[in-house]
Amino acid sequence: MSPPFKALSVTEHYQKTPLTLLDFDEPELAKGEILIENAAVAQNPIDWKQIDFDIGIMDVPWVVGGDVAGTVYKVGPGVTAFKTGDRVISFVERKTARHSGFQTYTIGNVTRTVKLPSSYTFEEGSTIPLAYVTAGAGLEAALDIVLPAPPADIPAASKNQPLLVWGGSSSVGAFVIQLAKAAGYTVLSTSSPRNHAYVKSLGASAVLDYNDPDVVSKIRAAAGPNLSLAYDSISENGSIEASVASITASTGKVAVILPPEPEKYSDQSTDSVKVVHTGAIKASDNPLIGQRVYGILSALLETHTLIANPVKVIPGGLLGINEGLQLGREYKVSGEKLVYTIADSKF
Ligand SMILES: NC(=O)c1ccc[n+]([C@@H]2O[C@H](COP(=O)([O-])OP(=O)(O)OC[C@H]3O[C@@H](n4cnc5c(N)ncnc54)[C@H](OP(=O)(O)O)[C@@H]3O)[C@@H](O)[C@H]2O)c1
Incomplete structure:
Protein backbone atom coordinates (compact mmCIF):
# COMPACT_ATOMS: atom_id res chain seq x y z
CA MET A 1 0.00 0.00 0.00
CA PRO A 129 14.99 25.37 11.15
CA LEU A 130 13.26 28.52 9.82
CA ALA A 131 13.63 30.68 12.93
CA TYR A 132 17.16 29.45 13.63
CA VAL A 133 18.30 30.20 10.06
CA THR A 134 16.71 33.66 10.27
CA ALA A 135 18.62 34.26 13.48
CA GLY A 136 21.97 33.04 12.18
CA ALA A 137 21.74 34.62 8.74
CA GLY A 138 20.77 37.96 10.27
CA LEU A 139 23.68 37.97 12.70
CA GLU A 140 26.06 37.20 9.86
CA ALA A 141 24.60 39.31 7.05
CA ALA A 142 23.32 42.37 8.89
CA LEU A 143 25.55 42.60 11.96
CA ASP A 144 28.72 41.13 10.38
CA ILE A 145 29.11 38.60 13.18
CA VAL A 146 31.02 35.56 11.99
CA LEU A 147 29.56 32.57 13.81
CA PRO A 148 32.16 30.18 15.23
CA ALA A 149 32.67 27.22 12.90
CA PRO A 150 33.35 23.75 14.34
CA PRO A 151 35.91 22.64 15.50
CA ALA A 152 36.34 26.16 16.94
CA ASP A 153 35.40 26.58 20.59
CA ILE A 154 31.68 27.06 21.03
CA PRO A 155 30.91 29.27 22.85
CA ALA A 156 33.69 31.54 21.64
CA ALA A 157 35.69 33.44 24.26
CA SER A 158 33.81 36.40 25.72
CA LYS A 159 34.10 39.57 23.65
CA ASN A 160 33.00 41.72 26.59
CA GLN A 161 30.59 43.38 24.22
CA PRO A 162 26.84 43.72 24.68
CA LEU A 163 24.25 42.85 22.02
CA LEU A 164 20.55 43.64 22.31
CA VAL A 165 17.96 41.09 21.15
CA TRP A 166 14.58 42.81 20.98
CA GLY A 167 11.88 40.17 21.50
CA GLY A 168 13.85 37.34 23.12
CA SER A 169 10.77 35.19 23.77
CA SER A 170 9.93 35.01 20.08
CA SER A 171 11.00 31.96 18.14
CA VAL A 172 13.61 33.93 16.16
CA GLY A 173 14.76 35.91 19.21
CA ALA A 174 15.34 32.72 21.21
CA PHE A 175 17.82 31.51 18.60
CA VAL A 176 19.47 34.93 18.20
CA ILE A 177 20.19 34.95 21.93
CA GLN A 178 21.76 31.50 21.81
CA LEU A 179 23.85 32.23 18.71
CA ALA A 180 25.03 35.60 20.01
CA LYS A 181 26.09 33.87 23.24
CA ALA A 182 27.86 31.20 21.19
CA ALA A 183 29.72 33.99 19.38
CA GLY A 184 30.88 35.45 22.71
CA TYR A 185 28.49 38.40 23.20
CA THR A 186 26.78 39.48 26.42
CA VAL A 187 23.08 39.51 25.60
CA LEU A 188 20.40 41.91 26.80
CA SER A 189 16.84 41.26 25.75
CA THR A 190 13.18 42.26 26.05
CA SER A 191 10.01 40.25 26.59
CA SER A 192 6.85 40.31 28.69
CA PRO A 193 7.55 39.62 32.37
CA ARG A 194 5.92 36.15 32.13
CA ASN A 195 8.77 35.13 29.82
CA HIS A 196 11.71 36.74 31.67
CA ALA A 197 12.86 33.48 33.32
CA TYR A 198 12.63 31.66 29.97
CA VAL A 199 14.64 34.33 28.15
CA LYS A 200 17.31 34.25 30.87
CA SER A 201 17.47 30.45 30.55
CA LEU A 202 18.44 30.97 26.90
CA GLY A 203 21.48 32.99 27.95
CA ALA A 204 20.37 36.62 28.31
CA SER A 205 22.02 38.34 31.24
CA ALA A 206 19.34 41.02 31.54
CA VAL A 207 15.73 40.99 30.32
CA LEU A 208 13.53 44.09 30.32
CA ASP A 209 9.78 44.45 29.89
CA TYR A 210 9.14 46.05 26.47
CA ASN A 211 5.78 47.37 27.70
CA ASP A 212 7.53 49.52 30.32
CA PRO A 213 7.56 53.15 29.05
CA ASP A 214 11.10 53.47 30.42
CA VAL A 215 12.39 50.32 28.71
CA VAL A 216 14.88 52.17 26.48
CA SER A 217 16.55 54.05 29.32
CA LYS A 218 16.68 50.83 31.34
CA ILE A 219 18.36 48.99 28.45
CA ARG A 220 20.87 51.83 28.03
CA ALA A 221 21.68 51.76 31.74
CA ALA A 222 22.05 47.97 31.80
CA ALA A 223 24.18 47.92 28.63
CA GLY A 224 26.71 50.61 29.53
CA PRO A 225 28.35 52.85 26.92
CA ASN A 226 29.38 50.19 24.36
CA LEU A 227 26.10 48.85 22.97
CA SER A 228 26.52 49.06 19.20
CA LEU A 229 24.59 45.99 17.94
CA ALA A 230 20.91 45.09 18.13
CA TYR A 231 18.86 42.35 16.48
CA ASP A 232 15.21 43.34 16.37
CA SER A 233 13.42 40.01 16.03
CA ILE A 234 10.00 41.72 16.08
CA SER A 235 10.50 44.71 13.72
CA GLU A 236 7.04 46.21 14.19
CA ASN A 237 4.93 48.23 16.64
CA GLY A 238 7.75 50.59 17.55
CA SER A 239 10.44 47.98 18.16
CA ILE A 240 12.74 49.36 15.43
CA GLU A 241 12.66 52.88 16.89
CA ALA A 242 13.20 51.50 20.39
CA SER A 243 16.11 49.32 19.27
CA VAL A 244 17.74 52.29 17.52
CA ALA A 245 17.27 54.47 20.61
CA SER A 246 18.83 51.77 22.82
CA ILE A 247 22.22 52.00 21.08
CA THR A 248 24.67 53.72 23.43
CA ALA A 249 27.88 53.55 21.39
CA SER A 250 28.78 56.40 19.02
CA THR A 251 27.80 54.26 16.00
CA GLY A 252 25.74 51.11 15.70
CA LYS A 253 23.65 48.72 13.65
CA VAL A 254 20.16 47.30 14.11
CA ALA A 255 19.10 44.19 12.18
CA VAL A 256 15.39 44.08 11.29
CA ILE A 257 13.55 41.13 9.79
CA LEU A 258 10.35 42.61 8.41
CA PRO A 259 10.35 44.94 5.41
CA PRO A 260 9.43 48.34 6.79
CA GLU A 261 6.22 49.92 5.58
CA PRO A 262 7.53 52.91 3.60
CA GLU A 263 5.00 55.40 4.91
CA LYS A 264 5.66 54.34 8.51
CA TYR A 265 9.38 53.69 8.49
CA SER A 266 10.62 55.89 5.67
CA ASP A 267 14.12 55.59 7.01
CA GLN A 268 14.78 54.28 10.46
CA SER A 269 18.50 54.85 10.26
CA THR A 270 19.95 57.87 12.05
CA ASP A 271 23.28 59.59 11.47
CA SER A 272 24.91 57.17 13.88
CA VAL A 273 22.74 54.01 13.77
CA LYS A 274 22.21 52.01 10.59
CA VAL A 275 19.06 49.89 10.25
CA VAL A 276 19.78 46.84 8.09
CA HIS A 277 17.10 44.56 6.67
CA THR A 278 17.83 40.89 6.78
CA GLY A 279 16.12 37.50 6.93
CA ALA A 280 16.42 33.79 6.40
CA ILE A 281 16.93 34.31 2.68
CA LYS A 282 20.46 35.59 3.32
CA ALA A 283 21.53 32.01 4.09
CA SER A 284 20.56 30.84 0.61
CA ASP A 285 21.64 34.06 -1.16
CA ASN A 286 25.13 33.71 0.25
CA PRO A 287 26.37 30.09 0.35
CA LEU A 288 29.22 30.98 2.74
CA ILE A 289 26.76 32.32 5.27
CA GLY A 290 24.57 29.26 4.71
CA GLN A 291 27.46 26.90 5.36
CA ARG A 292 28.36 28.64 8.60
CA VAL A 293 24.77 28.85 9.82
CA TYR A 294 24.05 25.15 9.15
CA GLY A 295 27.55 24.09 10.25
CA ILE A 296 27.21 25.48 13.73
CA LEU A 297 23.62 24.14 13.88
CA SER A 298 24.87 20.57 13.44
CA ALA A 299 27.49 21.11 16.14
CA LEU A 300 24.98 22.61 18.59
CA LEU A 301 22.55 19.75 17.98
CA GLU A 302 25.20 17.03 18.36
CA THR A 303 26.20 18.42 21.76
CA HIS A 304 22.58 19.13 22.64
CA THR A 305 23.48 22.72 23.46
CA LEU A 306 20.81 24.32 21.26
CA ILE A 307 17.60 24.83 23.23
N1 LIG B 1 12.52 37.88 7.31
C1 LIG B 1 12.52 36.61 7.67
O1 LIG B 1 13.20 35.77 7.06
C2 LIG B 1 11.69 36.18 8.84
C3 LIG B 1 11.84 34.87 9.32
C4 LIG B 1 11.15 34.48 10.46
C5 LIG B 1 10.27 35.37 11.06
N2 LIG B 1 10.08 36.61 10.52
C6 LIG B 1 9.14 37.54 11.16
O2 LIG B 1 9.66 37.83 12.44
C7 LIG B 1 8.62 38.00 13.38
C8 LIG B 1 8.86 37.07 14.55
O3 LIG B 1 8.69 35.71 14.14
P1 LIG B 1 8.68 34.56 15.24
O4 LIG B 1 8.39 33.29 14.58
O5 LIG B 1 9.88 34.67 16.07
O6 LIG B 1 7.40 35.05 16.08
P2 LIG B 1 6.67 34.44 17.35
O7 LIG B 1 7.55 33.49 18.08
O8 LIG B 1 5.33 33.97 16.96
O9 LIG B 1 6.49 35.80 18.20
C9 LIG B 1 5.77 35.77 19.38
C10 LIG B 1 6.59 36.52 20.43
O10 LIG B 1 6.77 37.87 20.03
C11 LIG B 1 6.94 38.63 21.19
N3 LIG B 1 6.59 40.03 20.91
C12 LIG B 1 5.50 40.48 20.26
N4 LIG B 1 5.53 41.84 20.16
C13 LIG B 1 6.68 42.23 20.76
C14 LIG B 1 7.29 43.50 20.98
N5 LIG B 1 6.72 44.64 20.57
N6 LIG B 1 8.48 43.54 21.61
C15 LIG B 1 9.08 42.41 22.04
N7 LIG B 1 8.54 41.16 21.89
C16 LIG B 1 7.36 41.09 21.24
C17 LIG B 1 6.00 38.00 22.20
O11 LIG B 1 6.60 38.21 23.45
P3 LIG B 1 5.85 38.12 24.88
O12 LIG B 1 4.83 37.02 24.74
O13 LIG B 1 6.96 37.84 25.82
O14 LIG B 1 5.19 39.45 25.06
C18 LIG B 1 5.94 36.52 21.78
O15 LIG B 1 6.69 35.68 22.64
C19 LIG B 1 7.32 37.73 12.62
O16 LIG B 1 6.77 38.94 12.20
C20 LIG B 1 7.77 36.93 11.43
O17 LIG B 1 6.90 37.03 10.32
C21 LIG B 1 10.79 37.06 9.43
Whole structure:
Protein backbone atom coordinates (compact mmCIF):
# COMPACT_ATOMS: atom_id res chain seq x y z
CA MET A 1 0.00 0.00 0.00
CA SER A 2 1.34 3.41 -0.85
CA PRO A 3 1.92 5.80 2.04
CA PRO A 4 -0.73 8.40 2.72
CA PHE A 5 0.36 11.35 0.59
CA LYS A 6 -1.89 14.02 2.12
CA ALA A 7 -1.43 17.78 2.09
CA LEU A 8 -3.26 20.48 4.02
CA SER A 9 -4.04 22.59 1.01
CA VAL A 10 -4.76 26.19 0.16
CA THR A 11 -7.40 25.89 -2.57
CA GLU A 12 -8.01 29.56 -3.41
CA HIS A 13 -6.08 32.83 -3.31
CA TYR A 14 -6.78 34.93 -0.18
CA GLN A 15 -8.55 31.90 1.26
CA LYS A 16 -10.85 32.70 4.19
CA THR A 17 -12.18 29.19 4.85
CA PRO A 18 -10.33 26.38 6.68
CA LEU A 19 -7.69 24.55 4.65
CA THR A 20 -8.59 21.01 3.59
CA LEU A 21 -6.68 17.78 3.03
CA LEU A 22 -5.95 16.74 -0.55
CA ASP A 23 -4.17 13.65 -1.88
CA PHE A 24 -1.05 13.87 -4.02
CA ASP A 25 1.21 11.47 -5.90
CA GLU A 26 4.69 10.61 -4.71
CA PRO A 27 6.89 13.37 -6.14
CA GLU A 28 9.98 12.92 -8.30
CA LEU A 29 13.24 14.06 -6.72
CA ALA A 30 15.77 16.31 -8.46
CA LYS A 31 19.51 16.35 -7.84
CA GLY A 32 20.34 17.17 -4.21
CA GLU A 33 16.83 16.51 -2.94
CA ILE A 34 15.44 14.06 -0.40
CA LEU A 35 11.88 13.05 0.39
CA ILE A 36 11.19 13.47 4.09
CA GLU A 37 8.46 11.49 5.83
CA ASN A 38 7.31 14.20 8.20
CA ALA A 39 6.81 13.27 11.86
CA ALA A 40 6.18 16.82 13.10
CA VAL A 41 5.79 20.21 11.43
CA ALA A 42 5.94 23.63 13.08
CA GLN A 43 4.12 26.88 12.39
CA ASN A 44 5.64 30.29 11.72
CA PRO A 45 3.94 33.69 11.36
CA ILE A 46 4.67 33.68 7.62
CA ASP A 47 2.29 30.71 7.16
CA TRP A 48 -0.90 32.65 7.98
CA LYS A 49 0.50 35.80 6.33
CA GLN A 50 1.03 33.85 3.08
CA ILE A 51 -2.59 32.75 3.08
CA ASP A 52 -4.16 36.05 4.18
CA PHE A 53 -2.01 38.35 2.01
CA ASP A 54 -1.48 35.92 -0.89
CA ILE A 55 2.31 35.91 -0.53
CA GLY A 56 4.13 33.21 -2.49
CA ILE A 57 0.98 31.24 -3.29
CA MET A 58 2.20 30.44 -6.80
CA ASP A 59 -0.76 28.36 -7.81
CA VAL A 60 -3.68 26.55 -6.21
CA PRO A 61 -3.89 24.03 -4.73
CA TRP A 62 -0.85 25.17 -2.70
CA VAL A 63 0.76 24.17 0.58
CA VAL A 64 2.41 26.41 3.18
CA GLY A 65 4.79 25.57 6.04
CA GLY A 66 8.56 26.01 6.27
CA ASP A 67 9.59 23.70 9.13
CA VAL A 68 9.63 19.91 9.07
CA ALA A 69 11.14 17.13 11.17
CA GLY A 70 11.03 13.48 10.20
CA THR A 71 12.92 10.64 8.59
CA VAL A 72 14.46 10.38 5.15
CA TYR A 73 12.11 8.24 3.02
CA LYS A 74 14.04 8.41 -0.23
CA VAL A 75 17.16 10.13 -1.53
CA GLY A 76 17.42 11.79 -4.93
CA PRO A 77 20.25 11.75 -7.47
CA GLY A 78 23.69 12.65 -6.15
CA VAL A 79 22.74 12.61 -2.47
CA THR A 80 25.42 11.02 -0.30
CA ALA A 81 25.15 12.96 2.97
CA PHE A 82 21.81 11.36 3.93
CA LYS A 83 20.33 7.88 3.71
CA THR A 84 16.89 6.39 4.13
CA GLY A 85 15.88 6.34 7.78
CA ASP A 86 18.04 9.27 8.94
CA ARG A 87 16.31 11.59 11.41
CA VAL A 88 16.41 15.11 9.97
CA ILE A 89 15.08 18.64 10.26
CA SER A 90 14.74 20.88 7.23
CA PHE A 91 13.99 24.49 6.39
CA VAL A 92 11.99 23.65 3.31
CA GLU A 93 12.07 25.77 0.17
CA ARG A 94 8.33 26.32 -0.45
CA LYS A 95 9.05 26.78 -4.17
CA THR A 96 6.36 24.22 -5.11
CA ALA A 97 3.57 22.67 -3.07
CA ARG A 98 5.70 19.53 -2.71
CA HIS A 99 8.59 21.55 -1.26
CA SER A 100 6.33 22.88 1.52
CA GLY A 101 5.78 21.70 5.05
CA PHE A 102 2.14 21.07 5.95
CA GLN A 103 1.83 17.60 4.46
CA THR A 104 2.84 14.03 5.18
CA TYR A 105 5.91 13.98 2.88
CA THR A 106 8.01 16.98 1.85
CA ILE A 107 10.87 17.40 -0.61
CA GLY A 108 13.90 18.77 1.24
CA ASN A 109 17.07 20.30 -0.18
CA VAL A 110 20.19 18.73 1.35
CA THR A 111 21.84 22.14 1.79
CA ARG A 112 18.98 23.17 4.09
CA THR A 113 18.70 19.90 6.03
CA VAL A 114 20.64 18.64 9.05
CA LYS A 115 20.55 15.39 11.01
CA LEU A 116 18.55 15.47 14.22
CA PRO A 117 20.13 13.55 17.10
CA SER A 118 17.78 11.25 19.01
CA SER A 119 18.18 13.44 22.10
CA TYR A 120 15.65 15.82 20.48
CA THR A 121 12.06 14.74 19.81
CA PHE A 122 10.75 15.41 16.31
CA GLU A 123 8.42 18.01 17.82
CA GLU A 124 11.36 19.86 19.39
CA GLY A 125 13.38 19.55 16.20
CA SER A 126 10.58 21.02 14.08
CA THR A 127 10.74 24.30 16.04
CA ILE A 128 14.28 25.00 14.90
CA PRO A 129 14.99 25.37 11.15
CA LEU A 130 13.26 28.52 9.82
CA ALA A 131 13.63 30.68 12.93
CA TYR A 132 17.16 29.45 13.63
CA VAL A 133 18.30 30.20 10.06
CA THR A 134 16.71 33.66 10.27
CA ALA A 135 18.62 34.26 13.48
CA GLY A 136 21.97 33.04 12.18
CA ALA A 137 21.74 34.62 8.74
CA GLY A 138 20.77 37.96 10.27
CA LEU A 139 23.68 37.97 12.70
CA GLU A 140 26.06 37.20 9.86
CA ALA A 141 24.60 39.31 7.05
CA ALA A 142 23.32 42.37 8.89
CA LEU A 143 25.55 42.60 11.96
CA ASP A 144 28.72 41.13 10.38
CA ILE A 145 29.11 38.60 13.18
CA VAL A 146 31.02 35.56 11.99
CA LEU A 147 29.56 32.57 13.81
CA PRO A 148 32.16 30.18 15.23
CA ALA A 149 32.67 27.22 12.90
CA PRO A 150 33.35 23.75 14.34
CA PRO A 151 35.91 22.64 15.50
CA ALA A 152 36.34 26.16 16.94
CA ASP A 153 35.40 26.58 20.59
CA ILE A 154 31.68 27.06 21.03
CA PRO A 155 30.91 29.27 22.85
CA ALA A 156 33.69 31.54 21.64
CA ALA A 157 35.69 33.44 24.26
CA SER A 158 33.81 36.40 25.72
CA LYS A 159 34.10 39.57 23.65
CA ASN A 160 33.00 41.72 26.59
CA GLN A 161 30.59 43.38 24.22
CA PRO A 162 26.84 43.72 24.68
CA LEU A 163 24.25 42.85 22.02
CA LEU A 164 20.55 43.64 22.31
CA VAL A 165 17.96 41.09 21.15
CA TRP A 166 14.58 42.81 20.98
CA GLY A 167 11.88 40.17 21.50
CA GLY A 168 13.85 37.34 23.12
CA SER A 169 10.77 35.19 23.77
CA SER A 170 9.93 35.01 20.08
CA SER A 171 11.00 31.96 18.14
CA VAL A 172 13.61 33.93 16.16
CA GLY A 173 14.76 35.91 19.21
CA ALA A 174 15.34 32.72 21.21
CA PHE A 175 17.82 31.51 18.60
CA VAL A 176 19.47 34.93 18.20
CA ILE A 177 20.19 34.95 21.93
CA GLN A 178 21.76 31.50 21.81
CA LEU A 179 23.85 32.23 18.71
CA ALA A 180 25.03 35.60 20.01
CA LYS A 181 26.09 33.87 23.24
CA ALA A 182 27.86 31.20 21.19
CA ALA A 183 29.72 33.99 19.38
CA GLY A 184 30.88 35.45 22.71
CA TYR A 185 28.49 38.40 23.20
CA THR A 186 26.78 39.48 26.42
CA VAL A 187 23.08 39.51 25.60
CA LEU A 188 20.40 41.91 26.80
CA SER A 189 16.84 41.26 25.75
CA THR A 190 13.18 42.26 26.05
CA SER A 191 10.01 40.25 26.59
CA SER A 192 6.85 40.31 28.69
CA PRO A 193 7.55 39.62 32.37
CA ARG A 194 5.92 36.15 32.13
CA ASN A 195 8.77 35.13 29.82
CA HIS A 196 11.71 36.74 31.67
CA ALA A 197 12.86 33.48 33.32
CA TYR A 198 12.63 31.66 29.97
CA VAL A 199 14.64 34.33 28.15
CA LYS A 200 17.31 34.25 30.87
CA SER A 201 17.47 30.45 30.55
CA LEU A 202 18.44 30.97 26.90
CA GLY A 203 21.48 32.99 27.95
CA ALA A 204 20.37 36.62 28.31
CA SER A 205 22.02 38.34 31.24
CA ALA A 206 19.34 41.02 31.54
CA VAL A 207 15.73 40.99 30.32
CA LEU A 208 13.53 44.09 30.32
CA ASP A 209 9.78 44.45 29.89
CA TYR A 210 9.14 46.05 26.47
CA ASN A 211 5.78 47.37 27.70
CA ASP A 212 7.53 49.52 30.32
CA PRO A 213 7.56 53.15 29.05
CA ASP A 214 11.10 53.47 30.42
CA VAL A 215 12.39 50.32 28.71
CA VAL A 216 14.88 52.17 26.48
CA SER A 217 16.55 54.05 29.32
CA LYS A 218 16.68 50.83 31.34
CA ILE A 219 18.36 48.99 28.45
CA ARG A 220 20.87 51.83 28.03
CA ALA A 221 21.68 51.76 31.74
CA ALA A 222 22.05 47.97 31.80
CA ALA A 223 24.18 47.92 28.63
CA GLY A 224 26.71 50.61 29.53
CA PRO A 225 28.35 52.85 26.92
CA ASN A 226 29.38 50.19 24.36
CA LEU A 227 26.10 48.85 22.97
CA SER A 228 26.52 49.06 19.20
CA LEU A 229 24.59 45.99 17.94
CA ALA A 230 20.91 45.09 18.13
CA TYR A 231 18.86 42.35 16.48
CA ASP A 232 15.21 43.34 16.37
CA SER A 233 13.42 40.01 16.03
CA ILE A 234 10.00 41.72 16.08
CA SER A 235 10.50 44.71 13.72
CA GLU A 236 7.04 46.21 14.19
CA ASN A 237 4.93 48.23 16.64
CA GLY A 238 7.75 50.59 17.55
CA SER A 239 10.44 47.98 18.16
CA ILE A 240 12.74 49.36 15.43
CA GLU A 241 12.66 52.88 16.89
CA ALA A 242 13.20 51.50 20.39
CA SER A 243 16.11 49.32 19.27
CA VAL A 244 17.74 52.29 17.52
CA ALA A 245 17.27 54.47 20.61
CA SER A 246 18.83 51.77 22.82
CA ILE A 247 22.22 52.00 21.08
CA THR A 248 24.67 53.72 23.43
CA ALA A 249 27.88 53.55 21.39
CA SER A 250 28.78 56.40 19.02
CA THR A 251 27.80 54.26 16.00
CA GLY A 252 25.74 51.11 15.70
CA LYS A 253 23.65 48.72 13.65
CA VAL A 254 20.16 47.30 14.11
CA ALA A 255 19.10 44.19 12.18
CA VAL A 256 15.39 44.08 11.29
CA ILE A 257 13.55 41.13 9.79
CA LEU A 258 10.35 42.61 8.41
CA PRO A 259 10.35 44.94 5.41
CA PRO A 260 9.43 48.34 6.79
CA GLU A 261 6.22 49.92 5.58
CA PRO A 262 7.53 52.91 3.60
CA GLU A 263 5.00 55.40 4.91
CA LYS A 264 5.66 54.34 8.51
CA TYR A 265 9.38 53.69 8.49
CA SER A 266 10.62 55.89 5.67
CA ASP A 267 14.12 55.59 7.01
CA GLN A 268 14.78 54.28 10.46
CA SER A 269 18.50 54.85 10.26
CA THR A 270 19.95 57.87 12.05
CA ASP A 271 23.28 59.59 11.47
CA SER A 272 24.91 57.17 13.88
CA VAL A 273 22.74 54.01 13.77
CA LYS A 274 22.21 52.01 10.59
CA VAL A 275 19.06 49.89 10.25
CA VAL A 276 19.78 46.84 8.09
CA HIS A 277 17.10 44.56 6.67
CA THR A 278 17.83 40.89 6.78
CA GLY A 279 16.12 37.50 6.93
CA ALA A 280 16.42 33.79 6.40
CA ILE A 281 16.93 34.31 2.68
CA LYS A 282 20.46 35.59 3.32
CA ALA A 283 21.53 32.01 4.09
CA SER A 284 20.56 30.84 0.61
CA ASP A 285 21.64 34.06 -1.16
CA ASN A 286 25.13 33.71 0.25
CA PRO A 287 26.37 30.09 0.35
CA LEU A 288 29.22 30.98 2.74
CA ILE A 289 26.76 32.32 5.27
CA GLY A 290 24.57 29.26 4.71
CA GLN A 291 27.46 26.90 5.36
CA ARG A 292 28.36 28.64 8.60
CA VAL A 293 24.77 28.85 9.82
CA TYR A 294 24.05 25.15 9.15
CA GLY A 295 27.55 24.09 10.25
CA ILE A 296 27.21 25.48 13.73
CA LEU A 297 23.62 24.14 13.88
CA SER A 298 24.87 20.57 13.44
CA ALA A 299 27.49 21.11 16.14
CA LEU A 300 24.98 22.61 18.59
CA LEU A 301 22.55 19.75 17.98
CA GLU A 302 25.20 17.03 18.36
CA THR A 303 26.20 18.42 21.76
CA HIS A 304 22.58 19.13 22.64
CA THR A 305 23.48 22.72 23.46
CA LEU A 306 20.81 24.32 21.26
CA ILE A 307 17.60 24.83 23.23
CA ALA A 308 14.59 24.21 20.99
CA ASN A 309 11.58 26.50 21.38
CA PRO A 310 9.09 25.29 23.99
CA VAL A 311 6.65 23.08 22.09
CA LYS A 312 2.89 23.47 22.14
CA VAL A 313 1.33 20.55 20.27
CA ILE A 314 -2.06 21.46 18.86
CA PRO A 315 -4.21 18.32 18.64
CA GLY A 316 -5.48 16.97 15.34
CA GLY A 317 -2.26 16.68 13.35
CA LEU A 318 -2.45 18.37 9.95
CA LEU A 319 -6.09 19.37 10.44
CA GLY A 320 -5.18 21.04 13.76
CA ILE A 321 -3.21 23.60 11.74
CA ASN A 322 -6.40 25.54 10.99
CA GLU A 323 -6.77 26.23 14.74
CA GLY A 324 -3.09 27.17 15.08
CA LEU A 325 -3.19 29.57 12.13
CA GLN A 326 -6.05 31.38 13.85
CA LEU A 327 -4.01 31.66 17.07
CA GLY A 328 -1.20 33.16 15.00
CA ARG A 329 -3.51 35.71 13.36
CA GLU A 330 -4.71 36.76 16.82
CA TYR A 331 -1.10 37.11 18.09
CA LYS A 332 -1.78 34.51 20.77
CA VAL A 333 1.63 32.82 20.51
CA SER A 334 3.92 33.68 23.45
CA GLY A 335 7.25 32.04 24.24
CA GLU A 336 6.38 28.81 22.45
CA LYS A 337 6.07 27.25 19.01
CA LEU A 338 2.88 25.70 17.65
CA VAL A 339 3.68 22.18 16.49
CA TYR A 340 1.65 19.40 14.84
CA THR A 341 2.34 15.69 15.20
CA ILE A 342 1.58 14.09 11.84
CA ALA A 343 0.51 10.78 13.43
CA ASP A 344 -2.34 12.67 15.17
CA SER A 345 -3.92 13.30 11.75
CA LYS A 346 -7.10 11.38 10.98
CA PHE A 347 -7.20 10.54 7.27
N1 LIG B 1 12.52 37.88 7.31
C1 LIG B 1 12.52 36.61 7.67
O1 LIG B 1 13.20 35.77 7.06
C2 LIG B 1 11.69 36.18 8.84
C3 LIG B 1 11.84 34.87 9.32
C4 LIG B 1 11.15 34.48 10.46
C5 LIG B 1 10.27 35.37 11.06
N2 LIG B 1 10.08 36.61 10.52
C6 LIG B 1 9.14 37.54 11.16
O2 LIG B 1 9.66 37.83 12.44
C7 LIG B 1 8.62 38.00 13.38
C8 LIG B 1 8.86 37.07 14.55
O3 LIG B 1 8.69 35.71 14.14
P1 LIG B 1 8.68 34.56 15.24
O4 LIG B 1 8.39 33.29 14.58
O5 LIG B 1 9.88 34.67 16.07
O6 LIG B 1 7.40 35.05 16.08
P2 LIG B 1 6.67 34.44 17.35
O7 LIG B 1 7.55 33.49 18.08
O8 LIG B 1 5.33 33.97 16.96
O9 LIG B 1 6.49 35.80 18.20
C9 LIG B 1 5.77 35.77 19.38
C10 LIG B 1 6.59 36.52 20.43
O10 LIG B 1 6.77 37.87 20.03
C11 LIG B 1 6.94 38.63 21.19
N3 LIG B 1 6.59 40.03 20.91
C12 LIG B 1 5.50 40.48 20.26
N4 LIG B 1 5.53 41.84 20.16
C13 LIG B 1 6.68 42.23 20.76
C14 LIG B 1 7.29 43.50 20.98
N5 LIG B 1 6.72 44.64 20.57
N6 LIG B 1 8.48 43.54 21.61
C15 LIG B 1 9.08 42.41 22.04
N7 LIG B 1 8.54 41.16 21.89
C16 LIG B 1 7.36 41.09 21.24
C17 LIG B 1 6.00 38.00 22.20
O11 LIG B 1 6.60 38.21 23.45
P3 LIG B 1 5.85 38.12 24.88
O12 LIG B 1 4.83 37.02 24.74
O13 LIG B 1 6.96 37.84 25.82
O14 LIG B 1 5.19 39.45 25.06
C18 LIG B 1 5.94 36.52 21.78
O15 LIG B 1 6.69 35.68 22.64
C19 LIG B 1 7.32 37.73 12.62
O16 LIG B 1 6.77 38.94 12.20
C20 LIG B 1 7.77 36.93 11.43
O17 LIG B 1 6.90 37.03 10.32
C21 LIG B 1 10.79 37.06 9.43
